[in-house]
Amino acid sequence: MIHKFKQLGYNIVLDSDSNGVHVVDDCAFDMLDIINAPMDENPPKELFQKLGRYSEETVRETYGELLGLYKEGSLFAADEYEKYSNTMVKSPVKSMCLNVAHDCNLRCEYCFAQTGDFGGERLLMPPEIGKKAIDFLIEKSADRQNIELDFFGGEPLMAWDTVVETVNYARSIEKQHGKNFRFTITTNGVLLDDEKIDYINREMSNVVLSLDGRREVTDRIRKTLNGKSVYDVIVPKFQKLVERRGDKDYYVRATFTKYNLDFTDDVLHLRDLGFEQLSAEPVVTDENEPYALTKVDLPRIFEEYDRLCEVMANRTGKKFNFFHFMVDLDQGPCAIKRLRGCGCGNDYVAVDPHGNIFPCHQFVGIDEWKMGNLNDGTFNDEIKTYFAKTHLYSKQGCSGCWAKFYCSGGCNANSFIYEGDCRKPHELSCELQRKRLECALALAVDKAVKNGG
Ligand code: SF4
Ligand code: SF4
Ligand code: SF4
Numbered sequence: 001m002i003h004k005f006k007q008l009g010y011n012i013v014l015d016s017d018s019n020g021v022h023v024v025d026d027c028a029f030d031m032l033d034i035i036n037a038p039m040d041e042n043p044p045k046e047l048f049q050k051l052g053r054y055s056e057e058t059v060r061e062t063y064g065e066l067l068g069l070y071k072e073g074s075l076f077a078a079d080e081y082e083k084y085s086n087t088m089v090k091s092p093v094k095s096m097c098l099n100v101a102h103d104c105n106l107r108c109e110y111c112f113a114q115t116g117d118f119g120g121e122r123l124l125m126p127p128e129i130g131k132k133a134i135d136f137l138i139e140k141s142a143d144r145q146n147i148e149l150d151f152f153g154g155e156p157l158m159a160w161d162t163v164v165e166t167v168n169y170a171r172s173i174e175k176q177h178g179k180n181f182r183f184t185i186t187t188n189g190v191l192l193d194d195e196k197i198d199y200i201n202r203e204m205s206n207v208v209l210s211l212d213g214r215r216e217v218t219d220r221i222r223k224t225l226n227g228k229s230v231y232d233v234i235v236p237k238f239q240k241l242v243e244r245r246g247d248k249d250y251y252v253r254a255t256f257t258k259y260n261l262d263f264t265d266d267v268l269h270l271r272d273l274g275f276e277q278l279s280a281e282p283v284v285t286d287e288n289e290p291y292a293l294t295k296v297d298l299p300r301i302f303e304e305y306d307r308l309c310e311v312m313a314n315r316t317g318k319k320f321n322f323f324h325f326m327v328d329l330d331q332g333p334c335a336i337k338r339l340r341g342c343g344c345g346n347d348y349v350a351v352d353p354h355g356n357i358f359p360c361h362q363f364v365g366i367d368e369w370k371m372g373n374l375n376d377g378t379f380n381d382e383i384k385t386y387f388a389k390t391h392l393y394s395k396q397g398c399s400g401c402w403a404k405f406y407c408s409g410g411c412n413a414n415s416f417i418y419e420g421d422c423r424k425p426h427e428l429s430c431e432l433q434r435k436r437l438e439c440a441l442a443l444a445v446d447k448a449v450k451n452g453g
Helices: 026-031 046-050 056-072 082-087 127-140 156-173 194-203 215-221 230-244 264-272 295-313 335-340 381-388 412-419 427-450
Strands: 002-007 010-015 020-023 095-099 146-152 180-187 204-210 251-256 277-282 348-351 356-358
Touching (some): 002 427, 010 427, 020 427, 095 127, 156 194, 194 230, 215 230, 251 264, 264 295, 295 427
Parallel strands (some): 095 146, 095 348, 146 180, 180 204, 251 277
Antiparallel strands (some): 002 010, 010 020, 348 356
């Protein structure tokens, strides 16, 4: 299946099934509206008439070039993955989101965790549960050596003792079990101090810093309990953390809403604050919320992605990465990841402060998706099997979508929460995903062209 589009002045053709990305001239771009596989050795006669605005020689040459791509398998390629989709099996659990705090010191309007408590009581995880989570991961990761654990919430810094005890426990036993724990923490930054910054920079392989951009954008939706500006509190702390972090991974995670459809300005603001690793996620929420993004907003959001894409292609001065626009043309993800994406409920789980296990952080608190509990050692194999078999070819419409191997079927949680079915893609998210992917591919092409590729 091919997808063709114009971005950054290039005519780009993606052949989804071979992952071939081609920059073509106008004649080839137009010709691809007409021809399809299987391609004959000679151009079909009607081609000359339909492409009468080009000379016969140009049409003939262009057809020959496309035929070359077809023969080498990078145009109109067949889907080689579908036949393996029935063999998708369960994987060891290799990553976990540990919700150490079902409480938060902020009251963000768009919080998917219902301002931290996930719709239940406000609660911090006792260290014993954190240690049990480590034992669970060691056991369930089978022969996987590298294990990822993300301290999450609510606000994980509110359960700092549990964070430290869990890390210490993991470090004390990882070698004897042949494991290597990589920790991440996702924080709103309010409770950061020098001691925590140094600890995080030493122990955490990655840090996710939540900040939406400009002061007025951040403060409008990320609210403190006492009505003060959260921006003024956290920006200096994040800057200090990043300055001291050296070359270890981090990123600033912004969320954009209907209130800041000009989110390029927020991305650039974050860059001007000195942050280089940036993301801006579209809020996904009930469309009746005043800040919700809806279909009506799509043209404006697309326009804004175009603007950000232009800025990134022509950028001078401070460098920065925007995660949603990063794609590797040469090495896509491995086959399993291409088909199944995030691994939720299969190789990835989330644990709440009671020790309850859920398929991922967005399923936390939804009883029907509870997979078990660390205290009684239960772990529901049926749910795990269900997610192992939830992939591109079991989701409605994904196998016919040109973005399939980059998107991997989207977010199961959004599908369940907003479409009522993990296997029914959330349409608005699909539209955004496809637009971002066009920008990402165009930027990768632009980089290759500028580098002489
Ligand atoms: S900081 Fe995070 S957990 Fe806390 S209210 Fe805001 S979005 Fe929710
Ligand atoms: S989730 Fe949407 S964008 Fe992703 S592959 Fe499926 S249909 Fe395409
Ligand atoms: S289901 Fe969605 S929220 Fe959950 S891990 Fe996957 S992508 Fe993330």
